[in-house]
Amino acid sequence: xxxxxxxxxxxxxxxxxxxxxxxxxxxxxxxxxxxxxxxxxxxxxxxxxxxxxxxxxxxxxxxxxxxxxxxxxxxxxxxxxxxxxxxxxxxxxxxxxxxxxxxxxxxxxxxxxxxxxxxxxxxxxxxxxxxxxxxxxxxxxxxxxxxxxxxxxxxxxxxxxxxxxxxxxxxxxxxxxxxxxxxxxxxxxxxxxxxxxxxxxxxxxxxxxxxxxxxxxxxxxxxxxxxxxxxxxxxxxxxxxxxxxxxxxxxxxxxxxxxxxxxxxxxxxxxxxxxxxxxxxxxxxxxxxxxxxxxxxxxxxxxxxxxxxxxxxxxxxxxxxxxxxxx
Amino acid sequence: xxxxxxxxxxxxxxxxxxxxxxxxxxxxxxxxxxxxxxxxxxxxxxxxxxxxxxxxxxxxxxxxxxxxxxxxxxxxxxxxxxxxxxxxxxxxxxxxxxxxxxxxxxxxxxxxxxxxxxxxxxxxxxxxxxxxxxxxxxxxxxxxxxxxxxxxxxxxxxxxxxxxxxxxxxxxxxxxxxxxxxxxxxxxxxxxxxxxxxxxxxxxxxxxxxxxxxxxxxxxxxxxxxxxxxxxxxx
Numbered sequence: 330x331x332x333x334x335x336x337x338x339x340x341x342x343x344x345x346x347x348x349x350x351x352x353x354x355x356x357x358x359x360x361x362x363x364x365x366x367x368x369x370x371x372x373x374x375x376x377x378x379x380x381x382x383x384x385x386x387x388x389x390x391x392x393x394x395x396x397x398x399x400x401x402x403x404x405x406x407x408x409x410x411x412x413x414x415x416x417x418x419x420x421x422x423x424x425x426x427x428x429x430x431x432x433x434x435x436x437x438x439x440x441x442x443x444x445x446x447x448x449x450x451x452x453x454x455x456x457x458x459x460x461x462x463x464x465x466x467x468x469x470x471x472x473x474x475x476x477x478x479x480x481x482x483x484x485x486x487x488x489x490x491x492x493x494x495x496x497x498x499x500x501x502x503x504x505x506x507x508x509x510x511x512x513x514x515x516x517x518x519x520x521x522x523x524x525x526x527x528x529x530x531x532x533x534x535x536x537x538x539x540x541x542x543x544x545x546x547x548x549x550x551x552x553x554x555x556x557x558x559x560x561x562x563x564x565x566x567x568x569x570x571x572x573x574x575x576x577x578x579x580x581x582x583x584x585x586x587x588x589x590x591x592x593x594x595x596x597x598x599x600x601x602x603x604x605x606x607x608x609x610x611x612x613x614x615x616x617x618x619x620x621x622x623x624x625x626x627x628x629x630x631x632x633x634x635x636x637x638x639x640x641x642x643x644x645x646x647x648x649x650x651x652x653x654x655x656x
Numbered sequence: 657x658x659x660x661x662x663x664x665x666x667x668x669x670x671x672x673x674x675x676x677x678x679x680x681x682x683x684x685x686x687x688x689x690x691x692x693x694x695x696x697x698x699x700x701x702x703x704x705x706x707x708x709x710x711x712x713x714x715x716x717x718x719x720x721x722x723x724x725x726x727x728x729x730x731x732x733x734x735x736x737x738x739x740x741x742x743x744x745x746x747x748x749x750x751x752x753x754x755x756x757x758x759x760x761x762x763x764x765x766x767x768x769x770x771x772x773x774x775x776x777x778x779x780x781x782x783x784x785x786x787x788x789x790x791x792x793x794x795x796x797x798x799x800x801x802x803x804x805x806x807x808x809x810x811x812x813x814x815x816x817x818x819x820x821x822x823x824x825x826x827x828x829x830x831x832x833x834x835x836x837x838x839x840x841x842x843x844x845x846x847x848x849x850x851x852x853x854x855x856x857x858x859x860x861x862x863x864x865x866x867x868x869x870x871x872x873x874x875x876x877x878x879x880x881x882x883x884x885x886x887x888x889x890x891x
Contacts (some may be wrong), residue, residue: 336805370805371795395810395833408766412791414804419781419792426774426794592798 336366337407339378341386346398349640350385364421371418391492404636405444430536431558431567437529438554442639444522449525451515452476460510465494479512498512538633540621544616551594563628570624571595571617595620600646607654612646673729676755677711684711684719686754690786709754713880716748717817717844720880721888727873729889730842732756732813735763739807739834741797742817743769746780747789755821757789765789768806772796772818798826801835806839810836817844824860828867835891841869843887857885864889 330349331342341350354376356362357656366376375383383389383566394400426432456475460468462485468475471492482488485505489496526547532545540549555573563568572579574593577594582589592613596602600616601609619642623634671679676687685701688709694700699710713720723731732738734756743749749769756765769780770793777794784790795802797818814835816827827843835841843864847856857874865871869889877884 335808367805371802373801382769393804393833395804395807400809411806412766412788415791416781416784419777419794422794423774423778425780432774509736 330386330389330390332379332386333392333394333400334376334379334382335394335400336363336370336376336411338401339376339382341382341389341399342392342397350382352381352631354378358360358410360410360417361413363410364418367414367418377648383434430532431553431560434529434532434536434550435554435583437525438550438574439531440525441522441529444518444525448518448522451511451518455479455508455511455515458511459488462498462500463489463492463496464498466492476512476515479508480516537624539626539638540620541622542634542639543620544595548594548597552624559624559628563625565621567614567618567621570620571613591616600643604650605653608650611649611653615645618644673731674734674755676758677722677731677751678736679706682723684713684723685709686711687758688752689754689757689759691759693786695783696747710750711751712747716751717877717881717884717886718748718842719751720877720884721842721875723880723888724877725873725888726731727888730840730873730886732765732840734758735765736813737766737768737807737811738813738815739768739770739803739811739830740815741770741803741830742819743771743780743792744817746776746783746790747852749780750783750787753787753790754784759785761787761789762766766791767830768793768803770795770797770803770809796888797830798883804833807834810834810839812836812839814839814841815844816842819846824863826868828863831869831889831891832867837891839891840872841889843889845885845887846881847883847885860885860887 330344333342336353336354338353340348340352343349354366365399369376379391390621456468459475459479460466475492478488478491479577482491484502485500511543529550530541530546533550533553534541537546537549537553540552544548544552552570552573553559553562556565556570565573572590572593574595575590576593578587578590579593584613591610592601595613595616596609598616601612602610623638626632626634657891673679678685685708688700688707691707692700694709696712696715698712701708701710704757704781711722713723718730732752732755736756737755738752740749740752742760746769749767752767753765754768757763758765766789768791769777769784771777771780772795774794780790780792782790791806793803797803798814798820811834814831816823816830818826820826823845824843827841831839831841843860845857845860859875861871864887869891872890875886875888877886
């Protein structure tokens, strides 16, 4: 015997496709009730009617309604109801997706990246611009102070004095104002990036506590976004986590046979970037393996890592460093 | 559905797939179900009381298929039910709606548009609120259970365009469950999304025929979409 059901009714068929038992949804066919039913069905669960029939005939096999020949067609009003409800259900699900940390993290990470890039590009433009008028200025040494200095001072005389150099060129007041406007924009862009970064770190700490503890929230967030979500990151092998963020060199390795990358995003961790080149590969390998464990802890409801686990990993980093140094 | 040609004026040949989709010279047009609205800046053209909307083969694989096909039409029948897996942002869906549903869905058609991305379904929701007959479904096509509540019976027309490595197997599974006997199914395949990209098309063709489908046509979309093939099969 077979059980088939949709949002309107449930039926039991015998071996010869004859209806043995039937249960029709008797409730008020309101939009909200129908949406609820569609949601239940979408998750693969039984409706009330199907459950009633299952209780009456415990030994029945569920089959899809599309394999039943004479399943009752939708009436025009039912068709309209289904269309309305599927629209509402899709809307609800899109709204639910907006509260998912994976999607939110993706936007935060991209926004931080973009605003940092913009701020840097504007700054290098500004430094070159100011440097043209102040030839005696050492723009490499004082690079970081120039934007702030431009903001603080009102004209080029003052700026030159502030930066301890002479002004010999004549600067058009309009251009001077333009330079000032740009410096304000850079400061604004930097503070924007900081605000976004703080939000990103906060979310990463709650979404990926162990991974954030291990690698810091920024790297954890980047890894999660590169892997297209936490659940996928948790299913990746450590070797892939190690080179996430190094896709360019990884695919050039596969296609052209160049050297494989040793590290992707995790390179930004000081354990790797501050280590001598010869050790980086080993540390990256170990750290990626630990990161794989950490993210699985986060994804599958393990206890978040604390200082104890961090200290253990740090000890291992120390062991690799001393072992490599002895050689 | 017969594809017939009509000569009109001098050298301007018209080919009709139906009274709502036609080729004019080298461009494809569908009769706009929502007059005056161009979805992505397509060209609109008035012709008496009818309005035609250009169907861009660069953004729609069905359009490219229609232009390159040498066989009978691969479009569904007007007023029928279609299952569209991998709806994207709804460009193709809107033209399909022109053909299947018409203005205010007076033809009574249904298009079930499935996509996994909330970003894409968001656009389809906006589309469906002005074009009745489209059912947006946010679901993973690999999970047939999550699609089936929106279907009342098997459907006569299925289109699948999902970038999965096992999309041929998925296509067969979907058609076995949802495609009615004698129904048309279209599979858009990009060789680069298969693991073995070199022999992907031949392998797909073998798998489809072994599964009991009749291959009507294998349409190479070169010129519009590189390394893409549209498989037109009948169950």
